[in-house]
Amino acid sequence: MYERELKETARALVAPRKGILAADESVGTIGKRFAKLGVPSTAETHRVYRDMLFTTPGVEEFISGIILYDETIRQESLGGTLFPRLLAEKAVIPGIKVDTGAVELALHPGEKVTQGLDGLRERLAEYRSLGARFTKWRAVITIGAGIPSKACVSANAQALARYAALAQEAGLVPIVEPEVLMDGDHDQERCELVTLGVLRSVFNELARQGVLLEGMLLKPSMTISGKSCPRQAGVQDVAEATVSTLRRTVPAAVPGIVFLSGGQSSELATAHLNAMNKLGPHPWELSYSYGRALQEPALTIWHGEQANVAAAQAAFYHRGKCNSAARTGSYTPELERQQ
Numbered sequence: 001m002y003e004r005e006l007k008e009t010a011r012a013l014v015a016p017r018k019g020i021l022a023a024d025e026s027v028g029t030i031g032k033r034f035a036k037l038g039v040p041s042t043a044e045t046h047r048v049y050r051d052m053l054f055t056t057p058g059v060e061e062f063i064s065g066i067i068l069y070d071e072t073i074r075q076e077s078l079g080g081t082l083f084p085r086l087l088a089e090k091a092v093i094p095g096i097k098v099d100t101g102a103v104e105l106a107l108h109p110g111e112k113v114t115q116g117l118d119g120l121r122e123r124l125a126e127y128r129s130l131g132a133r134f135t136k137w138r139a140v141i142t143i144g145a146g147i148p149s150k151a152c153v154s155a156n157a158q159a160l161a162r163y164a165a166l167a168q169e170a171g172l173v174p175i176v177e178p179e180v181l182m183d184g185d186h187d188q189e190r191c192e193l194v195t196l197g198v199l200r201s202v203f204n205e206l207a208r209q210g211v212l213l214e215g216m217l218l219k220p221s222m223t224i225s226g227k228s229c230p231r232q233a234g235v236q237d238v239a240e241a242t243v244s245t246l247r248r249t250v251p252a253a254v255p256g257i258v259f260l261s262g263g264q265s266s267e268l269a270t271a272h273l274n275a276m277n278k279l280g281p282h283p284w285e286l287s288y289s290y291g292r293a294l295q296e297p298a299l300t301i302w303h304g305e306q307a308n309v310a311a312a313q314a315a316f317y318h319r320g321k322c323n324s325a326a327r328t329g330s331y332t333p334e335l336e337r338q339q
Helices: 002-011 025-036 041-055 083-088 121-128 150-169 188-208 234-247 268-279 292-302 304-325
Strands: 019-022 061-067 093-097 103-104 112-114 132-143 173-180 256-259 285-289
Touching: 002 061, 002 093, 002 132, 002 173, 002 256, 019 292, 019 304, 025 041, 025 292, 041 083, 041 268, 041 292, 041 304, 061 083, 061 132, 083 093, 103 132, 103 234, 112 132, 112 150, 121 150, 132 150, 150 173, 150 188, 173 188, 188 234, 234 268, 256 268, 268 285, 268 292, 268 304, 292 304
Parallel strands: 019 061, 019 285, 061 093, 093 132, 132 173, 256 285
Antiparallel strands: 103 112
């Protein structure tokens, strides 16, 4: 029923030189980030902050879509326009996070499975009526002693596939996000091995559920060393290992891969994406769906003060411009100094 629309929306989200802003932080997560700056965390401060990001002049040059949170999709901009409509008027596609978070996986200490399938069909219908045109579901995979287990990988892959099928049924493009966490002292080789297994499991389950590959996007983590690993893989090593992993697991029918930043610095996330695109051409678009890596400079400058809005918006626009350049492999460190 929605096949053509799903394909068109998925392609639009990975349009040349554009990527996705992940502004779907939960109330708890955004509260922690605000607390570090001494900014009160309320529905109103969340609204003011997101308004600052969404109304940044010209940012639609670099942002194709924005993932919203349940609170945000129901809020109005400071100008009185509902956020989904505000974005649509700027030719930015509104999206929505639909999972309800990760919980401990029974009988598997240290591992998690994502919840949110109960009542999802009804929630998806409501989100579409509110203006959403794509969705996101995040699974988290931890690397450690004896983990991830086959049970954890399988449970999360099945949930991702069932979510994706329900999203497409509702006419919404699913972004499938199996994040292999950076936490740990594992080396890049271990990350590559785990990521291969996770992606193979995910695409097997997507096939079982009949998900239209041309009408979805993949949001993976990069193949990098654990945060505590004494030997950190370089930018070129990360690019080559990540692209190699994707080529062995992701069908060419998928229109785009929109990476998560996963705790990387803003500059490093951009450099990694740039290096991957320089290795092209690829069978899919390699783009971004960054949260902190796009927002952090702007959030730090904004600091909850109206007087800082223009400077914060300039920082947000700059990060968009840098990541846009990385889409074509034309990003350079000199670009960072041109703000």
